[in-house]
Amino acid sequence: MSEFSLLDPFQYLNLPLGEWVESILQYLVQNFRGFFRAIRWPIDQVLDISEGILQSIPPLIGIIFSSLLGWQLAGKRMGLFCAVTLFFLGLIGVWSESMTTLSLVLTSLFFCVVLGVPLGILSARSDRIEKIVRPVLDAMQTLPAFVYLVPVVMLFGIGNVPGVLVTIVFALPPLVRLTNLGIRQVPADKIEAARAFGCTPRQMLFRVQLPLATPTIMAGVNQTLMLSLSMVVIASMISVGGLGQMVLRGIGRLDMGLATVGGLGLVLLAIFLDRLTQAMGERSDSSNTLHWYETGPVGFFVRTFRGAQAK
Amino acid sequence: MxxxxxxxxxxxxxxxxxxxxxxxxxxxxxxxxxxxxxxxxxxxxxxxxxxxxxxxxxxxxxxxxxxxxxxxxxxxxxxxxxxxxxxxxxxxxxxxxxxxxxxxxxxxxxxxxxxxxxxxxxxxxxxxxxxxxxxxxxxxxxxxxxxxxxxxxxxxxxxxxxxxxxxxxxxxxxxxxxxxxxxxxxxxxxxxxxxxxxxxxxxxxxxxxxxxxxxxxxxxxxxxxxxxxxxxxxxxxxxxxxxxxxxxxxxxxxxxxxxxxxxxxxxxxxxxxSKILKAGDVACANSGCTIRINGSVQSPPTNGSQFGYLLDNSDKLQGVISLKGLDATAKANPESLLAQCMDSHESINSSDMLQDAVKTIANSDYPIPVIEDNGTFKGVITKDLLLQTLSR
Missing domain, CATH: 3.40.50.300 (P-loop containing nucleotide triphosphate hydrolases)
Structure with missing residues (x-):
């Protein structure tokens, strides 16, 4: 044993952080199983419903429906683009896997919005909350996913539900940040005008702040979706199905064909979702003056219907 | 308060x-x-x-x-x-x-x-x-x-x-x-x-x-x-x-x-x-020679004015008279006084802004009379007075 040295005090001084985490985790696993099961429940429900719907729609109907949606949101070109992307997904034989992944992503998006937007609003309203929330978000974004993959498995088991959970952890931060930013960026003169006309804090939020922050919040939704998609591959390590699983299996078996098909599927899905949410963000911009029912297929049918009536 | x-x-x-x-x-x-x-x-x-x-x-x-x-x-x-x-x-x-x-x-x-x-x-x-x-x-x-x-x-x-x-x-x-x-x-x-x-x-x-x-x-x-x-x-x-x-x-x-x-x-x-003052603020009651309808003439002491302003009993302006041609006989008779008046005369309302009146005053041969809303004579604005006011 060497003597105590001032130059290297850490031979004697150390913090057994790793051991602490393990014992805390052990304690949680043994005593709070019920609590963690309860968290699983809502995720399970939403996931079941969304996967049930997406898997039961025949591919052709799905393609037609989403291209109509694209047309409604951003015009005919977008509609065509959606149709082509999804058609290609079917063509390379990953339709079913894509729908599983899509349902995972949409479920995690649902919970991200439910948690993230209110959290963003709270941190926009109080500097103190923002100060607390910020480092937590930093940790969520930078902590390598593998670190919390293990405890999540210990607490929640394996499968799609814990997969959604780790995806939420990874994808939540940008939505909180951008909601916070969007609300804080609402011009001060609009806030002052709203106050001068007697807005309550609640009216201020729903009539002024949220509508004006919508484009920024939609950018957050877009980012959350993209991060969710990239997390799906990592989450497949805890036995999450879908395109990620294909990629993982392909890598495991050195089957480049399988991995590429899965990867390409993810990219196509990502492009599809990115364009769609971007279009939604642009729609929420103030420069759009047409009502939603005046554009797209709905507008087309409304016009045709009115035209028929006029005759 | x-x-x-x-x-x-x-x-x-x-x-x-x-x-x-x-x-x-x-x-x-x-x-x-x-x-x-x-x-x-x-x-x-x-x-x-x-x-x-x-x-x-x-x-x-x-x-x-x-x-x-x-x-x-x-x-x-x-x-x-x-x-x-x-x-x-x-x-x-x-x-x-x-x-x-x-x-x-x-x-x-x-x-x-x-x-x-x-x-x-x-x-x-x-x-x-x-x-x-x-x-x-x-x-x-x-x-x-x-x-x-x-x-x-x-x-x-x-x-x-x-x-x-x-x-x-x-x-x-x-x-x-x-x-x-x-x-x-x-x-x-x-x-x-x-x-x-x-x-x-x-x-x-x-x-x-x-x-x-x-x-x-x-x-x-x-x-x-x-x-x-x-x-x-x-x-x-x-x-x-x-x-x-x-x-x-x-x-x-x-x-x-x-x-x-x-x-x-x-x-x-x-x-x-001229954007602040109204004609009534400037008009000076002393500078004009006033003639009552009964013929009494009130002329301010330092008066070089060639014009008189004919007022009725309730101080309403009836007309503007050139003093040059006015003789004593005409003064006694209200009708002849009225006949002596110039065919038409300009006047300014006392609540008019001075800036709106400048042109009228500058283009006129005689000092412009200023009247109240009800027609009461308030005073006159001469070109001198206008210049003095504007050059403050």
């Missing part, structure tokens, strides 16, 4: 910006100046012992350069900024101590505000913007849209109700801002540099619009401005602020004739006198 005509009276209002307003207030009471307080405590005194009252139906202009505290002042009135000390009485009721609910009520019903930056909501149509105040007061949709449409028509934007703010020009946007404030039908209209962001022509037009609206509705308006020409044009009374202090309050003419200090005087130095 508690005149029954006063709709709003402000007494000894202070505003200290910073985290130790009490310390600063104590120092103010002990007689420290703003600068001393800022140096010692870092607190900024925004408004310093302001007291004034606003009469029902007048346009009260608060004027000052930037940093003089005028924008802070107007925000103290509807408590967008909380006053540190003092009382603000609206219709005799102090509003400084109101709770949240009552304060919202004041903002919704009593005071509406028009902003320099327009501050329209970009996600709402013009009609929705105009109806904004009523919407948050919980007025149902048909009613609020009807009233908003009426307000938009008042400001000449009836046809643009379904447009969006970004499709309108600056002047039109501010009309929407004005309509939004009018829709609430407030007791007091607060206008914070409402026209300052507009280009000069549009600004002039909007001032005219405001004067027209005021003639129709007799609202009480508190108008913030840094532009003296604007203040003089629309203001019934002007309060001049400097460094958070109200330096002087009065009609434009009072301020010009008796400035309280150099600051006020410099303000008025560049201003066009």
């Amino acid at each position: 508690t005149d029954s005509n006063d709709i709003l009276s402000i007494r000894n209002v202070y505003k200290v910006f910073g985290d130790q307003p009490d310390t600063a207030m104590q120092m103010l009471r002990d007689g420290s100046t703003k600068e001393e307080i800022f140096e010692e405590t870092g607190q900024t005194v925004g408004v310093f012992d302001a007291s004034f009252s606003v009469k029902k139906g007048e346009i009260f202009v608060i004027m000052g350069l930037s940093g003089s505290g005028k924008s802070t002042m107007v925000r103290l009135l509807n408590r967008l900024i909380e006053p540190t000390a003092g009382t603000i009485e609206l219709k005799g009721k102090d509003i400084t101590g109101l709770g949240d609910a009552d304060l919202l009520d004041v903002r919704r019903k009593e005071m509406s505000m028009v902003f320099q930056s327009f501050a329209l909501m970009p996600h709402m149509s013009v009609l929705e913007n105009a109806a904004f105040g009523l919407e948050i007061s919980g007025v149902d949709k048909d009613e609020r849209n009807k009233r908003a449409q009426e307000a938009l028509e008042q400001v000449g934007l009836g046809e643009h109700s379904s447009s969006y703010p970004h499709q309108l020009s600056g002047g039109m946007q501010q009309r929407v801002g004005l309509a939004r404030a009018l829709t609430n039908d407030p007791t007091i209209l607060l206008m914070d540099e409402a026209f300052s962001a507009l280009d000069p022509l549009i600004r002039y037009e909007m001032q005219g619009e405001l004067i027209r609206l005021q003639q129709e509705q007799e609202r009480t308006i508190i108008f913030i401005s840094h532009d003296l020409d604007e203040a003089v044009r629309i203001g019934d009374r002007i309060a001049i602020m400097e460094g958070g202090r109200v330096v002087q309050i009065g009609t434009p003419e009072e301020l010009m004739r008796n400035p309280a200090d150099d600051y006020v005087e410099t303000f008025f130095k560049g201003v066009d006198v």
Whole structure:
């Protein structure tokens, strides 16, 4: 044993952080199983419903429906683009896997919005909350996913539900940040005008702040979706199905064909979702003056219907 | 101070910006100046012992350069900024101590505000913007849209109700801002540099619009401005602020004739006198030779005038007579006096602005008579007098 040295005090001084985490985790696993099961429940429900719907729609109907949606949101070109992307997904034989992944992503998006937007609003309203929330978000974004993959498995088991959970952890931060930013960026003169006309804090939020922050919040939704998609591959390590699983299996078996098909599927899905949410963000911009029912297929049918009536 | 005509009276209002307003207030009471307080405590005194009252139906202009505290002042009135000390009485009721609910009520019903930056909501149509105040007061949709449409028509934007703010020009946007404030039908209209962001022509037009609206509705308006020409044009009374202090309050003419200090005087130095003074303020009763209908002539001692003004028994102006051809015999007879009058003569109403009368006075051969609304003779304005007044 060497003597105590001032130059290297850490031979004697150390913090057994790793051991602490393990014992805390052990304690949680043994005593709070019920609590963690309860968290699983809502995720399970939403996931079941969304996967049930997406898997039961025949591919052709799905393609037609989403291209109509694209047309409604951003015009005919977008509609065509959606149709082509999804058609290609079917063509390379990953339709079913894509729908599983899509349902995972949409479920995690649902919970991200439910948690993230209110959290963003709270941190926009109080500097103190923002100060607390910020480092937590930093940790969520930078902590390598593998670190919390293990405890999540210990607490929640394996499968799609814990997969959604780790995806939420990874994808939540940008939505909180951008909601916070969007609300804080609402011009001060609009806030002052709203106050001068007697807005309550609640009216201020729903009539002024949220509508004006919508484009920024939609950018957050877009980012959350993209991060969710990239997390799906990592989450497949805890036995999450879908395109990620294909990629993982392909890598495991050195089957480049399988991995590429899965990867390409993810990219196509990502492009599809990115364009769609971007279009939604642009729609929420103030420069759009047409009502939603005046554009797209709905507008087309409304016009045709009115035209028929006029005759 | 508690005149029954006063709709709003402000007494000894202070505003200290910073985290130790009490310390600063104590120092103010002990007689420290703003600068001393800022140096010692870092607190900024925004408004310093302001007291004034606003009469029902007048346009009260608060004027000052930037940093003089005028924008802070107007925000103290509807408590967008909380006053540190003092009382603000609206219709005799102090509003400084109101709770949240009552304060919202004041903002919704009593005071509406028009902003320099327009501050329209970009996600709402013009009609929705105009109806904004009523919407948050919980007025149902048909009613609020009807009233908003009426307000938009008042400001000449009836046809643009379904447009969006970004499709309108600056002047039109501010009309929407004005309509939004009018829709609430407030007791007091607060206008914070409402026209300052507009280009000069549009600004002039909007001032005219405001004067027209005021003639129709007799609202009480508190108008913030840094532009003296604007203040003089629309203001019934002007309060001049400097460094958070109200330096002087009065009609434009009072301020010009008796400035309280150099600051006020410099303000008025560049201003066009003819825009402030009315013909009646200038007209001099002594300078004209008046002839009664019964023939008695009153001629002022230093009179070189060649013209006389024929008045009837109730001092109403009947005509202008050249004194050259007037002989004693004609004086006795009212009919011949009337016959001696010039075929036609010009006259100015005493409430006309001097600037509108300059041309008439300059082009006339005789000193122009000034009459009251009911036709009573008030005096005359000679070219000499006009030049003296303008070259002040």
